[in-house]
Amino acid sequence: MATTVTNTASNSASDIYASINASSSSSKSSTQDIQNRFLTLLTAQLKNQDPTAPMDSSQMTSQLAQISTVDGIERLNKTLQSLVSDSQSAQSLQAASLVGHGVLVPGSAVTVSNGVGGFGYELAEPADTVTATIKDANGLVMRTLNLGSADSGIQLVPWDGKTDAGAQVVDGKYSVSITAKRGTAAVTASALSAVVVSGVIRTGTTMSVEAGGAIHALDDIKGIV
Numbered sequence: 001m002a003t004t005v006t007n008t009a010s011n012s013a014s015d016i017y018a019s020i021n022a023s024s025s026s027s028k029s030s031t032q033d034i035q036n037r038f039l040t041l042l043t044a045q046l047k048n049q050d051p052t053a054p055m056d057s058s059q060m061t062s063q064l065a066q067i068s069t070v071d072g073i074e075r076l077n078k079t080l081q082s083l084v085s086d087s088q089s090a091q092s093l094q095a096a097s098l099v100g101h102g103v104l105v106p107g108s109a110v111t112v113s114n115g116v117g118g119f120g121y122e123l124a125e126p127a128d129t130v131t132a133t134i135k136d137a138n139g140l141v142m143r144t145l146n147l148g149s150a151d152s153g154i155q156l157v158p159w160d161g162k163t164d165a166g167a168q169v170v171d172g173k174y175s176v177s178i179t180a181k182r183g184t185a186a187v188t189a190s191a192l193s194a195v196v197v198s199g200v201i202r203t204g205t206t207m208s209v210e211a212g213g214a215i216h217a218l219d220d221i222k223g224i225v
Contacts, residue, residue: 098197102225105216107193110174115161119176120192125152127180127187134176154223194225
């Protein structure tokens with residue numbers, strides 16, 4: 001008499017498999033839930049497999065690898081979320097620590113207070129000569145500063161608040177432009193404003209500071225003075 005092996009759990013396994021597929025497409029199902037369902041299905045398949053035609057081990061290995069990949073991706077996502085959260089907290093502390101301190105940000109404004117002022121500049125490469133030209137609100141040249149040679153990077157420049165003729169300027173807003181040369185070739189130079197941070201602003205995940213009457217991203221801060 002021939003022996004007939006009946007797969008009594010085939011329907012059950014099919015139901016579980018369908019359930020796994022549904023769970024995989026649902027954002028509400030966790031990886032752990034999918035793993036549990038997969039192991040239940042695998043156990044049912046192993047227990048009820050036909051001894052004369054056992055399961056293909058390569059398919060089983062592939063399925064296990066897929067589940068492991070899903071689990072690894074979920075763990076990676078959690079790690080990245082934790083890193084982003086830590087980064088945002090660090091940015092908040094960094095921004096808060098700047099309140100009341102002077103910083104250098106891109107801009108040409110120069111503020112004279114109590115008879116003195118200051119500004120900065122950034123060079124893309126070393127220069128043999130650097131010149132700063134300070135003008136008033138009407139565009140009249142107040143002072144021309146020959147700053148000599150400088151390396152690439154950021155430099156801070158104090159201004160005694162006096163004109164080329166030696167007269168003291170009034171407190172207020174002025175502007176500065178920077179020119180730089182290396183030999184006869186022009187060097188890219190950018191003016192930087194020296195402003196005081198008065199507040200911190202958070203928009204979503206972005207941290208900014210309020211300084212000099214304007215909003216500046218943390219990445220725009222070139223230096224602390």
